[in-house]
Structure formats: structure tokens, C-alpha cells
Amino acid sequence: MSLDFEKDVADIEAQIEEFKAKNPEPTGALVKELNRLELERADKLKETYANLTPWQTVQIARHPDRPLIRDFIKGLFSEFIELHGDRLFGDDHGIIGGFAMMDDIRVMVIGHQKGRELDEKIKCNFGQACPEGYRKALRLMKLAEKFNLPVITFIDTPGAFPGRDAEERGQAEAIARNLLEMSSLKTPVIALVTGEGGSGGAIGIGVGDIVLMLSNAVYSVISPEGCASILWRDGAKAAEAANALKITAKSLLQLKIIDEIIPEPLGGAHRDYAGTMKAIRKSLIRHLGSLKKIAPKKLANRRFEKFAAMGRFK
């Protein structure tokens, strides 16, 4: 699927397809022509992706082909032992987690699950976790603390589920509890925003020693549509709201909310899973290495200082 603003790229891609269909085994001048088209495609992609507006970035962050938690687990870890349930109510599919192995490093992986196919999407509420999802996440983080495993969270959610049941079971309390407990967890925590960092639903597993973002991910206090409908009284003004809210990785790095941007391959993570995983792995290995050297108590203190300093301007 190509996005509206990728029309130039899509046109060339269509040309390439047509050319390949006409010339299944190109030789001589035809090879040159194919190479020229491929180069043109790369140039167009580069141009398009170098000048993305915040609203276009939102669309990439929500792209249906963008890698999801299961893809990250498969692409980054050699083993994954999924753990289920919050021991209080049930097992939420909006957040999954478990033990995982990256090279020879044992870690606890936790992340939002949006689901790929429709039935899967429905099962996990399109990545909108319920209180039991946040409570499962906390249970796994406490396990990680107990067994000295670093925690890696993958954030990709439109927001926490706004449902009657979720409210009755304490959506607010579940998120609040996670914020408090994560801030003092005595093991390293790395949070990576991979797609949509949707407000409280995102920060609910996002209190990290290191907070990373993929270059086309977004992270915001409210969705651009939600903000537009409240402050512009017009949901269609989402592009303007996206601009005003400063939700791109670049803006968040400038605001010192995140620590590092992980560059996605040319044309976005959805075009190149392997390249995306390689970039993430490199960053995670480096940060796991440096966090390992810090004593757990000191780590928790540093994490407190880090978040305490956010929004301190004078």
C-alpha cells in the first residue's frame, strides 16, 4: 500500500513493474534503463522521506505494513518465552511480553500488540491495552527486577482502551501504578517507540532509563485528530494539530524527551524489516552494555532525576 504523498514513488514503481513484465530478462540498454528507473525511485523516496510533514509521519507510523511487536520479537531475539496474565483478572492481548534472548543477553520484552489480520486486531483491541495489560506488564517488570533482567518495551498504541470495562477495572489506576513502579524499578529499562506513542497508553510502559524512537514514529499527549476536534473544533484539522503538537522523533529529541533516534531504512521501516532490525539491534546492544555497568539502586535514582527534570525550565 502506498500513501497519498508517495504518489511519485508509486508511479515509478508502477513503471518498473511494467518494464519488468515487458522485459523479463533485460540485456544491454534495457539493463541501463532499469537501473535508471531504480535510481530514480531511490531519489524520489529519499526526497519524499527527507521532507515529511508531521502529519505524513503519523501516517507512516500507522502504516498497515509497519513492523509490529511480533515482527520485532522475531527479528531481534533468538528465543521468546511468552508469559500470560496479570494474576488478577485475565490476559490482555493488547500488551504481550515474556523472556527473550538477544545474542547471549537475557531480557524481558514487553510491548503493545496491534495485530496484523482483522481477527487478530479485534482480539487485541487494535493495540489499545486494558488495565490487565498494564498490570501484566508490571508483573513482568517485577519478575525482571527479581531475576536481574533488563526490560525492553516496544511502544505502539493509539492509546489505552477507552471502554466501560476498562474504566471499571481501573484503567487510570493501572497506568498510574506502572508510572510509579517503573520510576523506581531496580533493573535497566529501555523503551522504544516503534510506531504510535499514544498518550497515557504509551507512557504506561514507557518510563525508561533510555527512551528511543524509530525515525518515523510519533509520540504525543493526544492524537492529532483528538487535539484538532477539541482545540480547532474540527477533526479535519489534524495536520495542523500534528504540526503544533511537536510529535516527531526530531522534535522530541530537541525537547530532550527522548535520548536517541534510530534511523529507519530509506522509505521507512515498512519497506525494509531486515534493515530496521539491524539498526534497532545495534542501538539496543550498545545501551544494554552501558546500562549493565550501573548499580540497580543508582539506576533507579538516575531514572528519577531524568523524569524529574522534564519540563523544568528555569
Add this chain to the structure above:
Amino acid sequence: MGWFTKSKKTAAKPDSPKKEEIWVQCPSCKAHIYKEEWEKNLKVCDRCHFHDRLTWLERVEVLMDEGTFVELNSKISWNDPLKFSDSKGPYAEKAVENCEKTGMSESVATGTGKIKGIKVAIAIMDFRFMGGSLASGTGEKILLAAMHALKHKLPYIIVSASGGARMHEGIVSLMQMPKTCAALAQLRDANLPYISIMTDPTTGGVSASFAMVGDIHIAEPRALIGFAGRRVIEETIKQKLPDDFQTAEYLLEHGFVDMIVHRKDMKETLYTILKYTGCH
């Protein structure tokens, strides 16, 4: 001189006062009540028990021993990290208007004072300042008051009244949620009591952060308390919600508040609880 007493005096002026200076209409049951009576009842309707919102100064009067409140960090104010503007103009202008309207620099006032002789640190949100929204200045004041409590080994009380995180400071507002909770984790580790008082409304990012992690949760009658807005939930689940959904009474039923306390009994209740936590 106290706020409520002051008002009583104004109401008693001899010149022929306008109608609205004598009567108050209860926003809930629409009953007409003598202003003097309304204020004597701490802005609670004696017919339907509706608790109207209080300003932070009124709240100080209701909760603290007279003359004991000392404000902390009153200079900390709103910030504009995003240089935010919406269809109605720049956030900076709106913020200045709110400062002028309320006499506050942010949506919360913090300080120390005494409750029947027990010294406490307290943060009081005020809904008049941009809907009591949580932004950088709010979070910073709440954190610093917690640090003051930690340093001086005081119990901490937060009175919430907020629609949630302030959009105009974007992601920086969102980060005040972990920031304030991180401060409360420090109090927990020091075994200092933290009492959360939820007043109308306590929703969104405030309910999903400091308001919901108290040792004790006290709500005012019929206060709106919840995470998502009613309309959003109804649109999501395609169902009408019960009338009492997200009220203090509903939350008590579902196990998220310890007690619902009438405003006139709040100070006494706080004192009793503080005694049990070992404060004196």
C-alpha cells in the same frame, strides 16, 4: 481574614444589592439558595448535596488551620515549550489571560500548613486555571512539594481538580505523569503518607498518574473521576453509559476510592487518617 467570612461581609452590605448578589442557583438541582447560606455550606447545596468547585484559596480555608498555610514555589509558572498556537491564537496569550483571571501562575498551588495541628505538605489544583490541566509548571510544583515533604518528613496531600494533561504543552505535559509519580515513589520508599483527594473533576492524565496512587483515596460526593471521557467511551462501545458512570460513588463500588467524604467533614477525616499513619 478568611475567604468565606469575607464574602459574608460583602453579602451583608446595606445598599440594595442585585439579585445575583443575594441568590445562588445550585448548578445541579437548580434550587435557589441564599448566597450567605451557600457560602456557609462551603458551596455545597444543602438540598441535593451537590459539591460545587472551589478555588484553591477556598480549599485552603476548608482544610487548613487558619493562618498556617505558607505557599511554596509560587513563582513557578506555565511554560510554552512548543510555542503552541491553535485556531484561537497562541497558548501564551491564553495562559496570561488565565493568570490574570485567577491570580495564579499555574493550575496548582502548593505549600505547607496545619490540619488540626498536624503539619502537612499540600498541593491544591484549581479548575479555573485552564481546566486544572496538568502541564510542566503544575508537575514541577507537585514534585517540589513532594520533595519538601520528603526533606521535612511531612505527610503529603494532593487535592485534584483537573480535566487531564494540557494539550498546549504537548509531550512535556504527558511527561508530568511519570514525573509526579516518580516523586511519590520517593515518599513511598520513605514510608511517608500520601493522601489523594479527588474532587470534581479528576480525569485523564491526572487520574492516570498522581491522583490514583495514594495510600488513601478520598473523593468528594458525586465528583467525576475517570480516565477516558464519557462521549469517547460511548462512541467506542456503541452503548449508552449509566448516569452514575465515573462518579465517586461508582468508583467506591468498583474499589478505587477508600471513602466519599462530605466537604464539611473533610478536615476532620484527614486529621483522623493522619493520626493512624503515625503523624501528630
